[in-house]
Amino acid sequence: MWDVVVVGARVAGAATALLQARQGARVLLVDRVRFPSDTLSTHQVQPAGIDILERWGLLKALGDAPGHERVRFDIDGTLIEGAFPGGGRLYSPRRTVLDTALVQAAADAGAEVVQGYHVAGLLRDDDGRVTGIRGRDGSEHRAGLVVGADGKHSLVAREVRARTVVEAPVRTVASYSYWEGVEIGHGELYHRPGRAVAAFPTNGGLTMVYACAPVGEFDEWRRDPEAGLVQTLDRCGDLGDRVRAGKRVERVRTTNDLPNRIREATGPGWALVGDARMVMDPVTAQGISNALRDAEQVADRTRMFRITQRIARLTPPGGILRPLLKAVARSDAATTRFLGIFAGTVTTALPWGGRSRTPRAACPR
Ligand SMILES: Cc1cc2nc3c(=O)[nH]c(=O)nc-3n(C[C@H](O)[C@H](O)[C@H](O)COP(=O)(O)OP(=O)(O)OC[C@H]3O[C@@H](n4cnc5c(N)ncnc54)[C@H](O)[C@@H]3O)c2cc1C
Structure with missing residues (x-):
């Protein structure tokens, strides 16, 4: 019997498992993939997310990604260039680096991590309360709290029929890739009519270059995503020339799977964090910081709940x-x-610290 089972081990799930384990809870963290594993993401972590990693003692999870105190934001010709408040820094770590480090940190904190484990369904008691998970291999794990950190197509959210609180239509199609040898200082952001662009240095001396367009252009865009991406850069000063002077070292990834949705976050025996709870268009690069914040919020609630049970x-x-x-x-x-x-x-x-002796005490209700 676990205090907490977390489904999904990327930024939301690994962070949740890490904080729960640091509180002394018995934590099982599972993911169907094995790390290091990449995922579709252009991975800018806002200064608010970096502050959280720093508070947790995990700045090393950024690897060799450079930090930026300044950013250059060109909004249709109006240039906003300057520093983040309070000396904050933005980083753009590869998900192969960040997620793997968070999974390792969760394991170091005492969470049991099972990779290559595909959750097929949830267990419930007679009252309908979620009591655990069932794997595709038929194994079962019971828990006081099941946390769905399993992304925008969350099985946990589906199984508990979490209500959608707010929803908006898909608005963009996004493409990105990695180049070496691009002349770039700090991050660059551009908005042009019908386009947004970002270019950020990341791990291994590479530059991540992203562009998005209205989702109605998806069919045309995916016929030649590299042309769509690079031609868009020509609308952004000399960025196109600087990128072409470098060498693309990975394939261009393109997606229109960019929903905008907020779901209810908790119910009897379950909670949702990260994209499972709130997903939105990546144009503002908020998802990773939101996921870290969610993990901290669940941890705050469960911690005070456990402390209160102890004192009471x-x-x-x-x-x-x-x-x-x-x-x-x-x-x-x-x-x-x-x-x-x-x-x-x-x-x-x-x-x-110390283990909760009553697993239901893990429930944040
Ligand atoms: C093109 C694009 C660009 C983006 N750019 C940025 C950006 O610059 N900055 C930013 O902050 N955010 C960005 N995002 C958003 C960001 O990637 C997400 O917000 C973030 O990945 C959410 O993390 P998560 O841990 O909630 O979910 P995910 O990263 O989706 O992880 C979910 C995990 O759950 C696992 N899982 C799912 N189902 C099961 C199951 N049944 N059993 C076991 N495991 C399961 C999956 O294998 C996966 O590892 C971008 C997204 C996209 C699509």
Whole structure:
């Protein structure tokens, strides 16, 4: 019996498993793929997402992707170029790098990670409450909480019939690829009538180049995605020339599978995080940061729930808790963090490590 089973082990799932395991929960993290594994994503992580990784001590998950304090945003000829607030940095790590590092971090924190495991359905009790997962191989795993981090076509969301709260039509078709030898400093963003473009340095000295067009142009665009991509760059100053001076080193990926949808996030025995909960057009590059934020929100709720169950037992602090509390009492800084947990202003301190003995205590309801 697990406290938490997480379905999907990329940014939302690995991060959720990591934080739950750091709280001392028994966590199973499964994914049908094996890491390192790529996925369709142009992978800019906004400064808000980078702040989260930094708070978790995981900046190393970015590998050798360069960080950018400045960005150049050309909106139909109006140039907005400058620094992010508070010295924030944007990075664009390959998903083969970022996701693999997060999976490893979850395992290091104590989560059991099973790769190549395809979830086929959910288990339920007589009241319809979700109680676990069933694999394609027929295996079953029971849990106090099942987290669907299984992306925009989430099986978990489908099985629990999570309601769609907001939905908008698909608006764009997106293409991107990787070039070496492109002269580029910090990230560049362009908006032109009917087009948006981004070019960002990423791991291994490569530059990721992305362009999108209205989804109605999909058939025409996919006949020659490279031409669509590179010709679009010619609308962006000398970017087309700079990209052509380099060498494309990977295939051009193109997709119109870009839904815009927000689903309800929790129900009896289940929660959704990442794209399973909210997916939107990548033109604003928010999905990865949202996924990390979701993991933190679930962790905050479950942590306070577990702490409250512990305190509500009204038993004297046992085990390592008593010396820990004495150490907190001796330090002004630790006391401030301790009080911050109850004040709701400290989210990362975990003074109540140790395993939950009542698996249902993992449910955030
Ligand atoms: C073209 C494109 C460009 C993008 N660019 C950016 C960008 O620049 N910046 C940004 O922040 N976001 C971007 N995004 C969005 C970003 O990729 C997603 O928001 C992010 O990947 C969501 O992460 P996730 O962990 O929720 O889901 P996913 O990354 O979709 O991972 C879901 C995982 O669940 C697993 N899974 C699914 N079903 C099962 C099952 N039944 N059993 C076991 N495992 C299962 C899958 O194998 C997968 O590994 C882009 C998206 C696209 C399509």
